[in-house]
Amino acid sequence: MEIDDADNSDKNSGSAPDSKSKSKRKLYVGSQDLGFRRDHMEVLSPLKDGIVVDWDMVENIWDHALRKCLLIDPKEHPMLLAEPCSNTQQQREKTAEIMFEKYQVPALFLAKNAVLTSFASGRATSLVVDCGGGSTTVAPVHDGYVLQKAVATSPIGGEFLTDCLLKSLEQKGISIKPRYAFKRKEIRAGEFQIMDLDFPNTTESYKLYSQRVIVGDIKECVCRAPDTPYDETSYSNIPMTPYELPDGQTIEIGADRFKIPDVLFNPSLVQTIPGMESFAEMTSSARGLPQMVIDSINKCDVDIRRELFSSILLSGGTASMQQLKERLEKDLLEESPQAARVKVLASGNATERRFSVWIGGSILASLGSFQQMWFSKSEFEEHGASYIQRKCP
Numbered sequence: 001m002e003i004d005d006a007d008n009s010d011k012n013s014g015s016a017p018d019s020k021s022k023s024k025r026k027l028y029v030g031s032q033d034l035g036f037r038r039d040h041m042e043v044l045s046p047l048k049d050g051i052v053v054d055w056d057m058v059e060n061i062w063d064h065a066l067r068k069c070l071l072i073d074p075k076e077h078p079m080l081l082a083e084p085c086s087n088t089q090q091q092r093e094k095t096a097e098i099m100f101e102k103y104q105v106p107a108l109f110l111a112k113n114a115v116l117t118s119f120a121s122g123r124a125t126s127l128v129v130d131c132g133g134g135s136t137t138v139a140p141v142h143d144g145y146v147l148q149k150a151v152a153t154s155p156i157g158g159e160f161l162t163d164c165l166l167k168s169l170e171q172k173g174i175s176i177k178p179r180y181a182f183k184r185k186e187i188r189a190g191e192f193q194i195m196d197l198d199f200p201n202t203t204e205s206y207k208l209y210s211q212r213v214i215v216g217d218i219k220e221c222v223c224r225a226p227d228t229p230y231d232e233t234s235y236s237n238i239p240m241t242p243y244e245l246p247d248g249q250t251i252e253i254g255a256d257r258f259k260i261p262d263v264l265f266n267p268s269l270v271q272t273i274p275g276m277e278s279f280a281e282m283t284s285s286a287r288g289l290p291q292m293v294i295d296s297i298n299k300c301d302v303d304i305r306r307e308l309f310s311s312i313l314l315s316g317g318t319a320s321m322q323q324l325k326e327r328l329e330k331d332l333l334e335e336s337p338q339a340a341r342v343k344v345l346a347s348g349n350a351t352e353r354r355f356s357v358w359i360g361g362s363i364l365a366s367l368g369s370f371q372q373m374w375f376s377k378s379e380f381e382e383h384g385a386s387y388i389q390r391k392c393p
Contacts, residue, residue, distance in 0.1 A: 043205045083113065096375070117232060124144050142300075229321065239254075
């Protein structure tokens with residue numbers, strides 16, 4: 001399962017046979033390692049709804065990031081970590097303990113995702129709409145602080161949309177063959193024959209992970225948010241778009257190109273996708289994107305509502321979907337108060353939208369005025385982990 005950690009980068013953790021007993025299991029971290037199929041390997045995520053449930057796995061991911069990717073010694077670098085708005089006090093204290101005791105970092109700071117996205121666009125006040133892999137969060141930021149009481153979250157994120165598309169394609173009789181399940185053999189110049197390979201010891205979670213990688217690419221290539229709310233009749237005659245799968249078969253995708261992204265705006269659409277019925281209960285209480293934005297702004301002080309309406313920032317990988325910005329702006333114009341000037345802002349570059357949290361973090365950490373805000377190792381030794389609540393509000 002892809003792990004969307006704080007900055008939305010894909011970090012993955014696979015675990016070999018003994019995933020039952022933590023002491024015996026061997027962990028493989030990173031999408032490169034996960035590209036290599038192993039017998040009995042399960043694909044696991046240490047996060048559930050953005051909150052850490054397996055710290056052992058998180059430490060392995062941090063080891064991988066610091067030692068293999070960044071090639072640094074953590075003892076020599078202050079560490080700025082991004083965290084979701086919903087992070088609990090226990091989670092923050094546990095993070096501080098691991099960073100200071102295991103990695104011996106000289107100083108630490110925890111910053112909220114929404115605040116960093118706001119800094120990345122050069123604003124101290126904005127409404128951040130973060131469409132990530134695991135969930136969607138709407139958070140108002142005022143003068144560099146998240147207004148916690150007005151944060152709205154939804155369990156519908158990029159991975160959920162990928163699952164909807166996978167189920168919809170399967171129901172139409174299209175089988176998504178994972179890359180490890182076949183090999184291409186050239187019979188004539190430019191002509192290939194597909195040979196199926198059988199690996200009976202492949203786990204269900206690894207198969208699903210491999211299928212999701214392919215379906216995720218289909219989603220990014222062909223899906224776009226519809227200009228008007230989706231309904232079966234008006235989209236039934238839509239022209240088909242071809243997509244070539246890794247095994248060479250070309251599939252045609254029609255109404256699903258618009259239906260799947262519209263789940264973000266109208267979660268009840270999930271009930272019309274065969275195979276997703278089990279999520280009907282989860283999505284019945286979920287609100288659409290425009291509704292989340294308006295609810296969140298209405299929970300804020302009257303004095304700043306106008307400013308929030310005019311600086312709605314889109315971030316996260318799912319926010320790069322074509323026409324999402326335009327559709328959100330259109331729906332908000334219809335539903336917002338007359339006096340409000342609605343402006344949805346998004347970086348023109350998809351990579352910047354995806355990594356806006358990281359960009360904001362690098363801006364914040366390089367400010368001269370930020371240097372006195374670090375939670376230092378000596379403060380940790382003197383006051384303990386709970387002091388992080390005061391140092392990083």
